[in-house]
Amino acid sequence: MTDQAERWFHRRGELAAGGWETVVDERTPGWAHTGLRVGRLAAGESLTLADTGVERLIVPLAGAFTVRHASAGEAAETVTELAGRASVFDGPSDVLYLGADATGTVTARSAGESRFLVATSPTDTVRPSRHMPVSEVPVELRGAGASSRQVHNFGRQESLDAARFIVVEVITPSENWSSYPPHKHDEHLPGHESELEEIYYFEVAPTRDAPAGVSPEHAFGMFSTYSSPAGQIDIDARVFTGDVALVPHGYHGPAVAAPGYDMYYLNVMAGPDPERSWLISDDPAHGWVRETWDGQELDPRLPFTAPTSPAAPAADSEDPR
Numbered sequence: 001m002t003d004q005a006e007r008w009f010h011r012r013g014e015l016a017a018g019g020w021e022t023v024v025d026e027r028t029p030g031w032a033h034t035g036l037r038v039g040r041l042a043a044g045e046s047l048t049l050a051d052t053g054v055e056r057l058i059v060p061l062a063g064a065f066t067v068r069h070a071s072a073g074e075a076a077e078t079v080t081e082l083a084g085r086a087s088v089f090d091g092p093s094d095v096l097y098l099g100a101d102a103t104g105t106v107t108a109r110s111a112g113e114s115r116f117l118v119a120t121s122p123t124d125t126v127r128p129s130r131h132m133p134v135s136e137v138p139v140e141l142r143g144a145g146a147s148s149r150q151v152h153n154f155g156r157q158e159s160l161d162a163a164r165f166i167v168v169e170v171i172t173p174s175e176n177w178s179s180y181p182p183h184k185h186d187e188h189l190p191g192h193e194s195e196l197e198e199i200y201y202f203e204v205a206p207t208r209d210a211p212a213g214v215s216p217e218h219a220f221g222m223f224s225t226y227s228s229p230a231g232q233i234d235i236d237a238r239v240f241t242g243d244v245a246l247v248p249h250g251y252h253g254p255a256v257a258a259p260g261y262d263m264y265y266l267n268v269m270a271g272p273d274p275e276r277s278w279l280i281s282d283d284p285a286h287g288w289v290r291e292t293w294d295g296q297e298l299d300p301r302l303p304f305t306a307p308t309s310p311a312a313p314a315a316d317s318e319d320p321r
Helices: 003-008 287-293
Strands: 022-024 035-042 046-049 054-071 078-085 095-098 102-108 113-122 130-132 139-142 149-155 166-172 186-189 193-195 197-206 221-228 231-239 244-247 251-257 261-270 311-313
Touching: 003 244, 022 244, 035 046, 035 054, 035 102, 035 197, 054 149, 054 166, 078 095, 078 113, 102 113, 113 261, 166 251, 197 221, 197 251, 221 244, 231 244, 251 261
Parallel strands: 139 311
Antiparallel strands: 022 035, 035 113, 046 102, 054 078, 054 095, 054 102, 054 113, 095 130, 139 149, 149 166, 166 261, 186 193, 197 244, 197 261, 221 231, 221 251
């Protein structure tokens, strides 16, 4: 792996700290605007979110959780029960947004090991905390043919009143491509492109029709990022569950699910722009691929589960997720 890849791509556990499996925040070299924490807990175990000055989105990955949280000036804690899901391949989960004046404790309440993720961004702007039930999570079935994927837009401008970050998750069926065509958002070009650093958190699993005994540890996909005029970066990696890619600049994509394995990733984006917007530029060498989707059918394997909010095709969208 190149020096660039080693700086920006991390295997599960390489960024462990303070009881968390993964920690990315403003203390990470070269990083400023986004953060991510991944926790693994047995039933009854807890992890604490103690600092203020950071907004958070708590996303169950596997299992159900109780979150006790309080904002500045509140006399009592609020208790939010997150129903969660069995796995990230079972459709969207409910999520909990905590404003920048809130602290909290997350406790696992499912048998066996549970996993959750906390997307973060440092900010002094306080937005109200909010529990978003799964029925309110916007679900899109995007692209067509081998570029079909399922997108959960719980942390976009249209669905969540956050201060800085944008948070979405994507399910890519076996053999399909997502984050494609390769695209970038590393320049502030009003009306055309946003300047956003980005985190990718990956999970990969055998398809539901895989033979019994296939190990989830062997499930993998591929992910690529390469340089743009804004900076040098080079990642071409096999990705496994728990791996993290940091994208400070450059064209990123594709993310490809290997035959026999489905891929999930969660994205956290934020940047220095005054507005919270998500505008991208395709690599001009590959943007023409969008036109080939016209007339192709959506992958019939989608949605992975019948979403409780309408799943609408969006093949004409400029969003590459």
